[in-house]
Amino acid sequence: MSRFWSTGVKNLQPYVPGEQPKGTNLIKLNTNENPYGPSPKVLQALQLEAKETLRLYPDPNAEALKGAIAEYFQLKIEQVFLGNGSDEVLAHVFQGLLKHEHPILFPDITYNFYPSYCKLYNIECQEIPLTHSFEINIDNYRRKNGGIIFPNPNALTGKFLSLDIIKRLLDNNKNSVIVIDEAYVDFGGETAIKLIRDFPNLLIVQTFSKSRSLAGLRVGFAVGNENLIEALERVKNSFNPYTLDRMAIKAAVAALQDHAYFNHTRQQIISTREFLAAQLQDLEFEVIPSKANFLLVRHPFLNAPDLCQQLRQTGIIVRYFPQDRIEQFLRISIGTNQDCNLLIKVLTDILERR
Numbered sequence: 252m253s254r255f256w257s258t259g260v261k262n263l264q265p266y267v268p269g270e271q272p273k274g275t276n277l278i279k280l281n282t283n284e285n286p287y288g289p290s291p292k293v294l295q296a297l298q299l300e301a302k303e304t305l306r307l308y309p310d311p312n313a314e315a316l317k318g319a320i321a322e323y324f325q326l327k328i329e330q331v332f333l334g335n336g337s338d339e340v341l342a343h344v345f346q347g348l349l350k351h352e353h354p355i356l357f358p359d360i361t362y363n364f365y366p367s368y369c370k371l372y373n374i375e376c377q378e379i380p381l382t383h384s385f386e387i388n389i390d391n392y393r394r395k396n397g398g399i400i401f402p403n404p405n406a407l408t409g410k411f412l413s414l415d416i417i418k419r420l421l422d423n424n425k426n427s428v429i430v431i432d433e434a435y436v437d438f439g440g441e442t443a444i445k446l447i448r449d450f451p452n453l454l455i456v457q458t459f460s461k462s463r464s465l466a467g468l469r470v471g472f473a474v475g476n477e478n479l480i481e482a483l484e485r486v487k488n489s490f491n492p493y494t495l496d497r498m499a500i501k502a503a504v505a506a507l508q509d510h511a512y513f514n515h516t517r518q519q520i521i522s523t524r525e526f527l528a529a530q531l532q533d534l535e536f537e538v539i540p541s542k543a544n545f546l547l548v549r550h551p552f553l554n555a556p557d558l559c560q561q562l563r564q565t566g567i568i569v570r571y572f573p574q575d576r577i578e579q580f581l582r583i584s585i586g587t588n589q590d591c592n593l594l595i596k597v598l599t600d601i602l603e604r605r
């Protein structure tokens with residue numbers, strides 16, 4: 252702390268990202284990155300864009316990418332908002348759409364960035380507990396609120412709410428914005444994008460980081476009614492008009508257009524997830540059913556932080572959250588089949604040594 256800090260900085264609660272180790276011979280199953288590289292067409296687009304025109308600012312409205320997203324989801328360009336990763340999109344959402352008289356609502360176990368934004372923008376929030384089986388019960392969200400936000404599938408748990416239930420939530424909550432963070436939707440969920448026609452208060456946030464394997468490029472977007480998007484544009488253009496650089500715009504368009512690669516890699520991740528879940532259950536792990544690219548698991552005899560440590564020593568990094576209700580769980584990102592086989596082998600050894 253220093254007397255030079257602006258007021259309020261002392262009380263911030265910064266998000267703590269998963270470890271990004273320097274070494275390369277570790278198996279990284281801790282931050283839900285895609286184990287496969289981006290589409291070869293993305294790499295080609297990046298090479299083509301690495302040229303003299305980098306001296307020029309990018310299109311501040313990134314029309315090429317907005318247009319590609321609008322076409323992909325059959326929307327208007329005015330219904331698309333872009334940001335430097337969906338974390339930045341979410342920051343603008345919190346500032347531009349979720350600060351009102353009543354507190355916003357989100358689950359007690361969810362993406363840990365939401366409380367950080369609340370502190371940053373001084374937004375009151377109420378955490379709504381998941382049920383015993385880690386489900387979101389939408390009846391618990393029937394109260395005055397300044398907005399509702401949750402990931403679907405939910406972060407940390409991987410549990411998915413059907414569109415029927417989302418629709419019921421929207422029917423019961425017309426006076427504030429509902430934000431659905433669909434970072435993991437391509438791994439077996441169903442997007443609520445088609446509901447934005449009927450609900451002017453619905454905003455969907457997605458990212459290129461997970462299913463399109465571009466966490467390093469930083470591209471996220473939101474889609475919703477033009478009025479919601481306009482608020483986000485006003486915030487963004489008061490902050491940084493050039494959120495996406497020239498390389499990112501070109502590469503993201505290429506990623507969106509390579510349907511074959513996208514479908515192949517996400518199907519592979521889904522099938523590895525099901526395989527890994529079954530293998531872990533054979534080792535007596537409790538596995539929360541997941542529609543995301545990770546599994547939340549608990550072993551009846553192994554202490555989670557110790558196990559996390561033991562895995563680290565063998566070169567496998569998974570994520571442990573020292574947090575109420577999940578302090579005996581580990582979150583394991585889905586790697587390649589080879590990564591997961593090695594994980595199972597190491598866990599089998601650990602269990603045999605017990």
Ligand SMILES: *Cc1c(COP(=O)(O)O)cnc(C)c1O
Pocket residue numbers: 283335336337338339362402406432434457458459460466470471
């Ligand atoms: C990974 C993740 C994000 C952030 O993604 P970026 O686009 O890389 O910033 C947002 N929300 C949830 C729930 C995530 O898991």
